[in-house]
Amino acid sequence: MAQSERNQDSQDKILLITGGCGFIGTNLVKYLADRGYQIRVLDNLSTGKEENLRKFRRQDRGPSAVDLRVGDIRDRGEVSKAVKGTDAVVHLAAHTSVTDSLENPREDWEVNVNGTFNLLEACRQNGVTKFVFASSNAVVGEQAPPIDELKIPKPLSPYGASKLAGEALCSAYHHSFGLKTISLRFANCYGPYADDKTSVIPRFIKWAKEEKPLIIYGDGNQTRDFVHVNDVCQAIYLALTAAQPSTMELYGSVFQIGTGTEVSINELAELIKEMAGNKIQISYEPERKGEIKRNYSDITKARTVLNFEPKVKLREGLHDLL
DSSP states (O other): OOOGOOOOGGGGGGEEEEETTHHHHHHHHEEEEEOEEEEEEEEEOOOOOHHHHHHTTSSSSGGGGGHEEEEETTOOOHHHHHHTTTTEEEEEOOOOHHHHHHOHHHHHIIIIIIIIHHHHHHHHHOOEEEEEEEGGGGTTTSSSSSOOOSSSSSSHHHHHHHHHHHHHHHHHHHHHOOEEEEEEOOOEEEOTTTTTSSSHHHHHHHHHTTTOOEESSSSSSOOEEEHHHHHHHHHHHHHOOOOOOSSSOTTEEEEEEEEEEEHHOOOOOOOHHHHHEEEEEEEOOOOOOOOOOSOBBBOOOIIIIIIOOOOEEEEEEHHHOO
């Protein structure tokens, strides 16, 4: 990135990214360091990989100054130390699997809700200016799409409920204590560094490379909004740099982040099969509990308030992974 494209306001800003060694976090570290932020990462390395950040450190692009703190967001002491001295927090660290939340709902709650509370409280005590929370479309549950911010949440899984609780805490900390919180509800995110994720695109890509059948749970007519991680990073950056507009609420509120395009799992599988040279098969297994049937986002509010505009088309994003 040319120096002229770097955000001059970010030059002296220290930003904490929780879960910064994970899938979205790794991409975000690169994206924001390229724009002049000093990055601190808090990650317990349960799923994230320290080597992801070391790869960036070997490149002459800025992330060499990344400060990695190995710690758990459930540990209030570690959280307080990580937050101290920062100007803003992007909170990505979480248990993100719907199926895992069904198997161990208590741990899901402790990480996703108690961990978020620890961070918000540490921000309040340390005078942090902004807090961007990574939420999910899972909070809305099964409702007629497209999903906008006015839908009344009806989560189907403990994971969705835990993210809804996080949104509520962010709203409370803004209205009660003045912390500038913004919750971003990500659609189904995909892209580089997602090899270990259990979501549908990483699984399909892995199987396609191994020339194994693409397994679809259910009839494949369920739909999702697949958003590339670069566009998610764009949304986070816009949330960090946004100014309060005169016409719509910014802080303490929620934004849908996706592409606004509905794609069925059958369509996704056929696209990957075609791009892989039609050398793989598609098979079907029984549907799984807690999964939403139809889901895609109405991103009008994000476009209007944050100037968000998704740039990566699905075929283009998949091509780079295959």
